[in-house]
Amino acid sequence: MSKTGKTQKNGASWSGGSMRLRTKILLGFGTLLVLMILSAGWSYLGLSSILGLSDKVVEADNLRTDLAQREIDHLNWASTLSRYVFNDDSDKLDLQLDPRQCAFGRWYYGEGRKKAEALFPSIKPLLASIEAPHAALHETASSIRDTYQPADPQLSERAQELELGHIEWASEVQSALITQARQLDVQLDHTQCALGKFLYGPQRAAFHTAHPDIDAVFTSIEDPHQRLHESAASMQRPLLIGDFDSAKQIFNDDTLPSLAKVRAGLDQVQSMAGAQVAGTRAARDIYNNATLPELRKVQKDLSEMAEIVNSDSKQYQTKLVADGQTTQGVQVGVTIVSVLVAAVLALGITASILKQLGGEPADLKLLAQRLGRGDLSQALKLKSGDSSSLAxxxxxxxxxxxxxxxxxxxxxxxxxxxxxxxxxxxxxxxxxxxxxxxxxxxxxxxxxxxxxxxxxxxxxxxxxxxxxxxxxxxxxxxxxxxxxxxxxxxxxxxxxxxxxxxxxxxxxxxxxxxxxxxxxxxxxxxxxxxxxxxxxxxxxxxxxxxxxxxxxxxxxxxxxxxxxxxxxxxxxxxxxxxxxxxxxxxxxxxxxxxxxxxxxxxxxxxxxxxxxxxxxxxxxxxxxxxxxxxxxxxxxxxxxxxxxx
Known part of the structure; x- marks a missing residue:
């Protein structure tokens, strides 16, 4: 019991006079841990800033891409509208007329616009100003759809030529009656004249599909046109026998009324064709004077927004590079300090451990092995004055x-x-x-x-x-x-x-x-x-x-x-x-x-x-x-x- 009390007394004296090994190790590793925490905290803040800036750069690129795509979409939209107005073979307008349902409209009136305004507040005025021209742009398409009529620009002239041809035909018949000719030198078959070839030819089928309302007028003149030519054929026999009065009677009773009906129908065709041409011209005027200006306004606002977003993106990229360099410099400095502190602590702790062990670890290991075999006869050599070491x-x-x-x-x-x-x-x-x-x-x-x-x-x-x-x-x-x-x-x-x-x-x-x-x-x-x-x-x-x-x-x-x-x-x-x-x-x-x-x-x-x-x-x-x-x-x-x- 005296030896045990002596050991406890020495340990207490050592504790009071110097720092414990455990305290030294905890202090050393605590210092390293603090440096690591500072490094990790700075890295976390730097990486958080870098990630935040990266997200903003990505959002800016995505928004710039979306704005460019919306501009392309409206150019394609205007191109489709142009083909409808200026190409005579386009008979159906397949476009989105609702400004809220097009791709830009869904983005503008949805969460996309709110997100863009939150990320880039500087584009709010442009987003507010683009709403009116964008809505007006789609409204011009509705006006064009209501105004435009597919027209054949040559139809009016052609109907006029057919009318003049039949006037000349009737004039020749009248001249034959005046000169008391024995035979008429005109086309008696109603299917072989110019109008007849059109009415009963292949062109009529295509015309029926393209202009059904005008085709109905042509259908209404088929019967009077046929009676017109049949009246001339019925004059042949009276002229041949010299009965000119009967021939004149047929001309007055049948030919002239039928000619009047044919001319009235052709005049109506000319009027309807003119109206179609006028509708086409009005639609083209709307496109040139309304659609294109509104399109340019939309393009201008989209381009300016893209430029603003691009400018903000460049600023984010510059700050991203600066934050990365700062974080890298701090990491290098903390690493150097950590290595120096670790070296000093390693040397100090090693010397302290050897002192507190009181001998070489191999000798202590040999003693412990003999103790493990039950051999208590081995004596350990101690340094002079050593009473507090492990040995x-x-x-x-x-x-x-x-x-x-x-x-x-x-x-x-x-x-x-x-x-x-x-x-x-x-x-x-x-x-x-x-x-x-x-x-x-x-x-x-x-x-x-x-x-x-x-x-x-x-x-x-x-x-x-x-x-x-x-x-x-x-x-x-x-x-x-x-x-x-x-x-x-x-x-x-x-x-x-x-x-x-x-x-x-x-x-x-x-x-x-x-x-x-x-x-x-x-x-x-x-x-x-x-x-x-x-x-x-x-x-x-x-x-x-x-x-x-x-x-x-x-x-x-x-x-x-x-x-x-x-x-x-x-x-x-x-x-x-x-x-x-x-x-x-x-x-x-x-x-x-x-x-x-x-x-x-x-x-x-x-x-x-x-x-x-x-x-x-x-x-x-x-x-x-x-x-x-x-x-x-x-x-x-x-x-x-x-x-x-």
Whole structure:
């Protein structure tokens, strides 16, 4: 104990005079950890700034790309509208007319615009100013769609030529009539003139699809055109025979009216063609004077927004490069400082560790290995004045272990002797407890048999009590049934008396009827026979009723006697049931007492069994203690206290 106290005193003095190794290590690694945290924090802030700027640069590039794409979309949109207006073969306008549903409109009125304004506030005025020209741009397309009419620019001239051709045709016919020519030198087949070839030729089918309203006008002049040529054909014969008056009559009645209708139709075609040309020109004027200016405004705003976004993106990129360089410089500086601090700490901690170990780690390792093999005879060489190092502590520990091992060996020998004595005593106690437990078990078995017999008697008494009570109840019910039977028989006897009286009255009536029939003479003979038969039946019924009445009277008497016997029997049965109930109650009390005795014997048996088990367990424990004492002696033999041992 003196050596241990000395070691603790030296350790306390060392702690008070210098810094502990643990404190030095914690301080060194804490310094490195602080430098690493500062480096990581600066890196995190720098990377967060870089990532934020990178996101803004990416968003700027995406927005610039989207704005350029929206500008291209509107150029394509205007190109499609231009083809519709300026190409005569375009008959359908397939464009998005709603400014909110085009690609730019969905972006402008959706979350895209809000996000862009949040990232680039400088484009808010341009985004506000582009709404009106963009809506007006789409509105021009709606106006063009409503104004534009597909037109054939040559149709009006062509209709005019066809009209002039038929005027000349009619003029030639009129000249022939004036000159009294014998034959007309004009086209008589209405399908072979210029108008007829158009009306019935392949051009008409294509024209029907492109201009259905004008085609309807051409259809309306087919019939007058045919009559016009047929009127000329009908003049041929009158001219041939010199009947010029008839020919003039045909000209005035048929030719001129048909010509007027044909000319009216062709004039209408010219008017409709002119209107179509005017609609086309108006649509082209809208495109040139409204669509293109609004498109240029939209392009201008989109281009300016793209330039602003591009300028902001360049600023973000410049700041991104600057932040990256700053972060890199700080990281390099922190790394250099960390390396220098780590080198200084490594040298200081190494010197401190060697001082606190008190020797080379290899010598301490060899001593620890010998201690592991139980060799306590090895002495460790210490430096002069060393009392607080690990080596000094291990030397002190070896001395303490020698003392403790000697004491443990002595205690193990004493423990082995005592455990042998305890084992012998425990075996004797276990044998006695086992014999006592066997006797208690036999007594308990006899009491259990007695308990079973008493319980069976109690059950039999209980069932007999139940049967007696049931018999009493049934006897009471039988008495009630007999009383009801007596009442019913009396009722039957009264009813039979009534039947007997009815038979008597019937007999008197039959007798009176026979007397009346005899008075009637020959006419009542048949009725006399019937009255005699009725009288016989009445007498027979009366006799039978008297017999039944006598039987009912005797039955009533018997039933009343049976009821009296049952009434006398019921109290005796009830008294018997009460006595049996008292026997059953006594049997239950007896069974309860036997059960308590049985429980007490069971508890005694359990206590005896526990004593026997405890004795056996004590014997086993003492044997195990003896074995452990021997094992402890063997374990202590592992240690070598001196080189001579």
């Amino acid at each position: 000094a502590g291990m030397a002190s520990m070896v001395e303490e272990l020698k003392t403790i091992v000697g004491e443990v060996r002595s205690g193990a020998d004493s423990l082995s002797s005592a455990s042998s004595q305890v084992s012998s005593t425990a075996q004797s106690l276990s044998q006695g407890a086992t014999e006592q437990a066997a006797s208690v078990e036999e007594t308990s078995a006899g009491i259990e048999q007695l308990n079973a017999s008493v319980g069976q008697n109690s059950d039999n008494a209980r069932r007999t009590d139940e049967m007696a009570r049931t018999a009493a109840e049934e006897a009471r019910q039988g008495g009630d049934a007999v009383n009801r039977t007596v009442a019913a028989m009396k009722d039957i006897a009264s009813k039979i008396g009534m039947i007997e009286e009815i038979a008597y009255k019937t007999n008197l009536l039959a007798l009176n009827a026979a007397i009346e029939a005899a008075r009637a003479g020959q006419h009542g003979k048949g009725f006399t026979v019937v009255a005699a038969e009725v009288r016989k039946l009445a007498e027979s019924s009366g006799e039978t009723a008297r017999e039944i009445n006598d039987l009912a009277g005797s039955s009533v008497q018997i039933a009343e006697d049976a009821g009296k016997l049952l009434e006398a029997t019921v109290p005796k049965i009830v008294q018997t049931a009460e006595l049996i109930g008292e026997i059953a109650s006594a049997s239950r009390e007896q069974a309860g007492g036997v059960r308590q005795i049985n429980e007490a014997m069971s508890q005694l048996d359990q206590a005896t069994q526990q004593n026997a088990a405890a004795s056996e367990e004590l014997a086993a424990t003492s044997e195990e203690l003896s074995a452990q004492a021997q094992q402890l002696q063997e374990s202590m033999s592992f240690f070598t206290l001196s080189k001579n041992a």
